[in-house]
Amino acid sequence: MSVVERAKDEPPSGPLLYEVIRSLWPLHRTVVRAVERELAGTGMTAGQHAVMNELHRGGPRTVPQLARLLGLDRQPVQRLVNDATALGLAESTPNPEHRRSHLIRLTPAGAAAIRGIQEAEEAELRRRLSDLTTGDVRTALHVLQRLGEEFRDLAQDAPPHPTDRGEDAR
Template structure:
């Protein structure tokens, strides 16, 4: 429970810092999340992105529309499903998300201090185990089968 007591406030503060930083860069948190997902996983459909982030397809679609309007993402044909286009990063979108991630990593490196690689590996192992424990719970509190 001590971990949860720290992770909750930490998550909210980091999320708020990202919101402030991305807003200064002209990105909303939702659009930043879409860009990061595409950076990590390559082209995806809107429904795939919604499932991956446990958020509604409609919200993801709005973020994709914002990204397309700003030249950060584009829709391309999906060879696996003609009715559901793949969304991919444009060069401008890749540059925007890579710059945002670089700024965030630089900021978070300040927190490292005297932490060792073993300290970080242990933390990741503990948090990963906690995440797996609750993998059957949707963000809306609904059980997932």
């Protein structure tokens, strides 16, 4: 067995896993800044882009469904939906399954806008990351999904932080 094959079979070290986790926050902020730069002049924010991306990918959703998908609280997602609606990119429609929780869907203008943005982003990603293989990207996606699963579990199992209960954090 070669060193490379053996390394693939061994579980990763704690410091290596921690380095992956530690790099996520700066990566997230950098991606948001890059998206904001690409959206300049569209009137759209990175948050609205994320909401519209989910609507484009999965069809009409309620605000609570969008919030769960994005890992955000309902109130900020409602504001993002309201802003996208004001821009004519999304609209609220009756929900046949729930009278009070409307479905949010893209307008034709919103669908065209997000489609154009995604096509430009995908072309730029392919150009900038042409050194990666499909296997590299699949592995990265697998690792990120596993981290997401485990941290969702940790977040649900964790006792509330003292500041979450309005107590002094000392």
